[in-house]
Amino acid sequence: xxxxxxxxxxxxxxxxxxxxxxxxxxxxxxxxxxxxxxxxxxxxxxxxxxxxxxxxxxxxxxxxxxxxxxxxxxxxxxxxxxxxxxxxxxxxxxxxxxxxxxxxxxxxxxxxxxxxxxxxxxxxxxxxxxxxxxxxxxxxxxxxxxxxxxxxxxxxxxxxxxxxxxxxxxxxxxxxxxxxxxxxxxxxxxxxxxxxxxxxxxxxxxxxxxxxxxxxxxxxxxxxxx
Amino acid sequence: xxxxxxxxxxxxxxxxxxxxxxxxxxxxxxxxxxxxxxxxxxxxxxxxxxxxxxxxxxxxxxxxxxxxxxxxxxxxxxxxxxxxxxxxxxxxxxxxxxxxxxxxxxxxxxxxxxxxxxxxxxxxxxxxxxxxxxxxxxxxxxxxxxxxxxxxxxxxxxxxxxxxxxxxxxxxxxxxxxxxxxxxxxxxxxxxxxxxxxxxxxxxxxxxxxxxxxxxxxxxxxxxxxxxxxxxxxxxxxxxxxxxxxxxxxxxxxxxxxxxxxxxxxxxxxxxxxxxxxxxxxxxxxxxxxxxxxxxxxxxxxxxxxxxxxxxxxxxxxxxxxxxxxxxxxxxxxxxxxxxxxxxxxxxxxxxxxxxxxxxxxxxxxxxxxxxxxxxxxxxxxxxxxxxxxxxxxxxxxxxxxxxxxx
Numbered sequence: 001x002x003x004x005x006x007x008x009x010x011x012x013x014x015x016x017x018x019x020x021x022x023x024x025x026x027x028x029x030x031x032x033x034x035x036x037x038x039x040x041x042x043x044x045x046x047x048x049x050x051x052x053x054x055x056x057x058x059x060x061x062x063x064x065x066x067x068x069x070x071x072x073x074x075x076x077x078x079x080x081x082x083x084x085x086x087x088x089x090x091x092x093x094x095x096x097x098x099x100x101x102x103x104x105x106x107x108x109x110x111x112x113x114x115x116x117x118x119x120x121x122x123x124x125x126x127x128x129x130x131x132x133x134x135x136x137x138x139x140x141x142x143x144x145x146x147x148x149x150x151x152x153x154x155x156x157x158x159x160x161x162x163x164x165x166x167x168x169x170x171x172x173x174x175x176x177x178x179x180x181x182x183x184x185x186x187x188x189x190x191x192x193x194x195x196x197x198x199x200x201x202x203x204x205x206x207x208x209x210x211x212x213x214x215x216x217x218x219x220x221x222x223x224x225x226x
Numbered sequence: 227x228x229x230x231x232x233x234x235x236x237x238x239x240x241x242x243x244x245x246x247x248x249x250x251x252x253x254x255x256x257x258x259x260x261x262x263x264x265x266x267x268x269x270x271x272x273x274x275x276x277x278x279x280x281x282x283x284x285x286x287x288x289x290x291x292x293x294x295x296x297x298x299x300x301x302x303x304x305x306x307x308x309x310x311x312x313x314x315x316x317x318x319x320x321x322x323x324x325x326x327x328x329x330x331x332x333x334x335x336x337x338x339x340x341x342x343x344x345x346x347x348x349x350x351x352x353x354x355x356x357x358x359x360x361x362x363x364x365x366x367x368x369x370x371x372x373x374x375x376x377x378x379x380x381x382x383x384x385x386x387x388x389x390x391x392x393x394x395x396x397x398x399x400x401x402x403x404x405x406x407x408x409x410x411x412x413x414x415x416x417x418x419x420x421x422x423x424x425x426x427x428x429x430x431x432x433x434x435x436x437x438x439x440x441x442x443x444x445x446x447x448x449x450x451x452x453x454x455x456x457x458x459x460x461x462x463x464x465x466x467x468x469x470x471x472x473x474x475x476x477x478x479x480x481x482x483x484x485x486x487x488x489x490x491x492x493x494x495x496x497x498x499x500x501x502x503x504x505x506x507x508x509x510x511x512x513x514x515x516x517x518x519x520x521x522x523x524x525x526x527x528x529x530x531x532x533x534x535x536x537x538x539x540x541x542x543x544x545x546x547x548x549x550x551x552x553x554x555x556x557x558x559x560x561x562x563x564x565x566x567x568x569x570x571x572x573x574x575x576x577x578x579x580x581x582x583x584x585x586x587x588x589x590x591x592x593x594x595x596x597x598x599x600x601x602x603x604x605x606x607x608x609x610x611x612x613x614x615x616x617x618x619x620x621x622x623x624x625x626x627x628x629x630x631x632x633x
Contacts (some may be wrong), residue, residue, distance in 0.1 A: 014248045016620045019411040021402040072567065120557060120575060125399035127411070132620045132630055134252045154244030 007179045009139040010146055013170055014157040017053045017129040019046070024126035028117030029070065029079060032124055033105040036066075041094050042128045048088035048097065050129045053159045055198050063195050064088065066101060066124075073121030079108045087195050131164060143182060143217075147210040155199045162194065162202065173206065185213040234286040234615075240418040241612040249615055253287035255629050256622045260290040260363070262343030266306065266352035268295050270514075272414070272541075273349050273370055276614075279417050283615055289622065294339045296353040302331040309351040309384070312377035313369075320380055332356050344626040348391075357390045364392045364625035370414075372538050372559070374400045392625060397539050398560055410621065413563070415614035416544050416605070421517035423548055426525055434522035440508055445475040445588055448527035450520050450546075452481050453494040453511075456536040458556065461577040463500045465533065466507065468581035473588045480510040480523055524549040529584050529594065533574070534558045544609040547571070547601035552594050554583050564609065570601035 024039055026032040036044070047065035062068045062084040071080025082104050091097040109115060136157065140146045150158075165172045177186035188209050194202055238246045261284055265273050277293055284291035298306075305324045312318040336359035343363045348354055350370055357365055367388050373381075373396075381403070388394055393408040402409045416423055426434075435442060447466055451457040459479050466477035479497060494511065501507040512519055524530060530546035530553045537559030544564055546553045553571035555561035565571040572583040587594040607613070624630050 014244075014251070016248075016252060016616050018617065018620045018624060021396070021399050021409045021411060023402065023404055023409070122400060122562065125402070127399065130620075130624060130630060132252070132623050134248055136248065136251050152243055154242065154248040156248070157244075 007141070007176075007181070008171075009141045010171060010176045012136045012138040012140075012149060012153055012157050013160050013165070014134040014136050014154050015053070015160040015164065016132045016134060016156065017050055018132065019054075020128050020130060022126045022128060026124040026126075028115045029074065029076065029105055029109060030115045032066065032069070033102055033109070035124075035126055036098060036102050036105070039126050040128065041098065043126050044094050044098050044101070046127050046129045049163050050131075052163065052194065052199055052202075053129070053156060069124045070116075073118050073124070074116045075119075075121065076116040079105065079116070082108060089193070089195055133160070133168070133170075143177075143180065143185075143210060143214055146176075147207060147214070150203065150210070151207060155203055158199050158203045158206065162192075182213055184216075185209060234283050236419060237610075237612050240606070241610060242607050245612050245616070249287060249612065249619065252616065252619045252623070253289060255627055256344075256619060257288035258290060259345065259622055259626055260292070260343040261618070261622060262292045262294060262341065262346045262363075263349065264294045264296060264339065264341070264346065264353045264356060265349035266296050266298075266303075268293075276414070277349075279420070279611060280614065280618065283611070284618065287615070287619065289619075292340070292343070294341070296332070296335045296339070296356070298331045298335075298352070301327055303352075306352040309380055310371060312380035313351060313371055313373040313384075315372075315375040315377065318377060318380070320383075325383060329355050329358075333359065345622050347395075351384060354384060354387050357387055360390070365390075366393045366395055366410075366621065366625070367391045368395045368412075369401065370397060372398075372401055373403065376403075393621075395621075398563070410617075412614070412617045413560070413609060414539050414541055415609050415611045416541055416548060417611045418548060422521050423545060424521070426518070426521055430518075431522045431525050434519055435526050438508075438510060438519065438523070440476070440478060440523070440526070442526065444506070445473070445528035446478055446523075446526055447475055447529050447531060447584060448478045448480065448523055448546075449531040449533065450480045450523065450542050451532065451534070453479075453490050453497060455489060455493055456534055457481075458533045458535050458577075459493065459497045460500060461535075462531050462533050462580070463497065463507065464577040465531070465580035465584060468578065469584045469588065470506070473585055474506075475528070475588065476506045476508065478508045478510060478523060478527070480512055480520065482512055482514060482516075520545075521549075524551065527551055529554060529587050531580060531584075532556065532561060533577070533580050534561060537561055540564070541609075543571075544605050547598075548605045548609075550598040550602045552587055552597040552601060554580050554587075564605075566600075566604060570597060570604045 022043060024035045026035050051064055062071055062080055067080045067083035070083055071077045086100050086104055088097050138149050140149055161173050174186040174189040192205060263277055267274050281291045281293050305328050308318040308320055332355035336356050346363050346365045347368050349368045391407055393410055395410045395412050396402050397414055449462045453459060469475060497509055501509050524546050530551045532540055532543045532555040534556040535558055539560030543553050543555050543561050547570060553565060555565050555573050557573045557575050562573055565573050567573055574580045574583060
């Protein structure tokens with residue numbers, strides 16, 4: 001590793017998501033598709049990416065709300081499985097994710113004679129998240145200090161720096177690693193696939209990658225910054 | 227007797243890692259802001275119990291938290307009880323005189339109460355009309371009841387009032403209404419340091435079970451809830467009998483009756499009859515304040531049921547999960563958001579389903595143990611009072627500062 005003397009400190013930011021109901025309700029899969037076409041794009045983000053913020057500890061049955069609803073509430077496991085495999089992290093543009101979800105439901109409905117609907121389960125409530133950023137006041141300058149703070153930080157900070165920071169003009173983990181001269185670590189974090197994990201699992205992976213990077217930096221490793 | 231409210235720092239030991247520190251950080255932006263709660267009683271009921279704990283903790287965060295209580299005569303509370311029932315879908319005859327008395331009582335209270343605050347949170351329908359007299363600050367209406375299918379006439383009266391708020395808060399998405407104001411989702415929470423949930427020494431559990439005359443010789447299946455048809459205690463008895471054919475166990479049904487539920491004694495009598503002649507089926511009628519007893523029963527249980535067929539949020543599920551027990555719950559209301567199927571427990575749709583899952587857990591104690599551990603962690607992250615406080619601080623930030631950007 002080549003430590004960058006000018007690397008800025010990493011400022012940990014945590015967050016809290018306030019969930020809001022949008023008043024859009026789907027009782028069958030066709031209604032789900034129709035609402036998906038019209039609903040504000042932030043709601044798609046809520047039911048896919050912000051899903052992680054609501055599942056700190058345990059992932060649900062499927063890794064997005066649309067898949068979970070189809071499988072658990074409608075009891076259509078085929079659509080549940082097909083929606084589950086639409087990976088939101090394959091899409092840099094949420095509109096393309098919207099299109100993929102709609103196309104998946106559309107294709108499913110053209111191959112079955114009825115429109116599955118909830119009978120015993122709950123309808124789908126479209127929602128959104130208002131994200132409140134929380135500066136933690138914890139700033140670090142070295143990878144060792146970063147690792148120590150990450151281990152005890154509220155896990156919502158992991159969500160913030162992995163999924164929200166870049167679009168909000170803040171530091172993402174990988175950008176800071178890059179600035180620190182930890183290029184390989186930055187690349188590993190970029191390649192981390194969050195979709196089938198939860199935030200605690202992602203934190204554990206980040207700690208593991210940081211430990212491995214520090215081990216490979218020895219013996220000429222640097223002292224802790226903060 | 228209610229325990230004294232705890233200081234926020236004591237929650238560090240039970241909240242998720244870093245949560246209390248983040249709460250202190252989050253509240254820096256709203257330090258000194260005035261947060262006023264208004265409800266209809268200082269004692270009794272879930273809302274008062276919740277405010278008794280939340281108000282001091284908000285003060286620990288440097289927020290000027292106050293709690294006002296609306297006053298009214300018997301007629302006023304008869305009217306608001308009718309509102310309450312009608313919002314929950316029961317047919318109620320509401321006359322124009324009743325509405326007039328409701329509005330007038332709210333008007334008189336508005337003149338007497340200190341309704342100032344940067345954020346004023348009005349709980350449930352009783353004080354909802356105070357909004358007509360709002361002067362400053364943001365006003366939010368917190369609805370704690372299942373208002374998913376309200377009687378139209380009552381909702382038509384309340385809707386214009388609710389529309390004057392800056393936002394409404396519901397406990398489940400399906401409780402939300404068609405409104406033009408923001409509708410937030412805030413799950414209720416349990417207090418891990420209260421008598422009902424705090425850690426108990428094994429000797430305390432043993433002593434309480436002995437006092438309640440529940441032997442510890444075989445696995446205990448437990449349901450804690452009012453003797454109410456929607457909690458399906460007879461379905462639980464049926465499930466227990468199916469389990470007992472193969473696995474020896476006890477069933478404990480513990481709860482009280484709601485004073486305002488005329489059906490309660492009838493349901494209790496049916497349960498007593500079902501229990502007759504079975505020394506392993508225990509029916510405990512407990513007083514409202516039997517918190518430590520409920521805590522001990524939950525800790526002594528092997529599996530906890532909450533086999534409701536209709537439910538508000540059903541916080542007894544989170545209470546049971548917090549004790550590290552797998553919970554088998556009915557597929558109803560908030561039970562479905564508390565139980566992650568197959569991971570923290572099971573949701574079921576029949577007595578047979580409850581029996582099947584209970585048998586599986588009794589014959590696979592290692593699975594039950596891991597499920598219980600996951601259940602406790604799930605509650606730690608989602609249903610503790612510290613998360614509830616974070617929601618309130620976030621609402622205060624959203625409505626009283628310009629720190630929150632869209633998106």
